[in-house]
Amino acid sequence: MKVKNKNPAPLQIIAEQIIREARELQRAERLAVRTPRQKIVDAGELADYRFRKRKEFEDQIRRSQRNNINVYIKYAKWEESQKEFNRARSVFERALEVDCRNHTLWLKYAKFEMRNKIINYARNVWDRAVSILPSVDQLWYKRIHMEEMLGNVAGARQIFERWTDWMPDGHGWLS
Incomplete structure (x- = not known):
């Protein structure tokens, strides 16, 4: 069979375009197949829902051999x-038992405490974080920033001095 017209088609479709359209279609299908929202009408149903959800998370933690910090978060x-x-605090503490050197985990833990205005717990988390990971500047910055936001300038200065006392000579912009 011979091709009569060897000219290119007026509308060209490339492989990238086909793949992009396929991904968009898959994404639309996933959104359309969402599970229906459950209406909880009494305390018993709420307790059952919470129990099921907690069991799902615990199973995910067990399946990932406790190493996947994202599940804990x-x-x-x-x-x-x-x-x-x-309970949230307990989950964060369990995650820290798995990987206490993960500075992102410390940041999320402290932000959780700050977001819920539990200031003394947040201070405790920041202090523990900087004592375990003193070389992570971001933890110090956030700790100082929290005290400044609270209007505790003197406390922020004390923390800054602690930080600069810890720093070895020639460290960063302070040397």
Whole structure:
């Protein structure tokens, strides 16, 4: 069979365009298949929902051999959304037992405390973070910034002095 017209088509479609359209279609299908929202009408149903959700998170933690810090963070955020601050704190502490050298985990933990205006707990978290990871400047910056936001300039200066006392000679912009 011979091709009669060898001229290019007026509308050219490239592989990237086909792949992009396929991804958009998949994304639209995923959004359309969302599970229906559950209406909770009494305390018993709420307790059942929370129990199921906690079991899902605990199963995810077990399946990931406790190494996936993101599961812990999602779990803690969910507990926070349920106004279960002690449980969220407990989840963060469990995550720190797995990886206390993860500065992102410390940041999220402290921000959780600050977001919920639990200032003394936030100070405790920041102090623990900078004592375990003193070389992570971001933890010091955030700790000082929190005190400045609270209007505690003297406290911010004390923390800054602690930080500069810790710094070895020739460290960064302070030398």
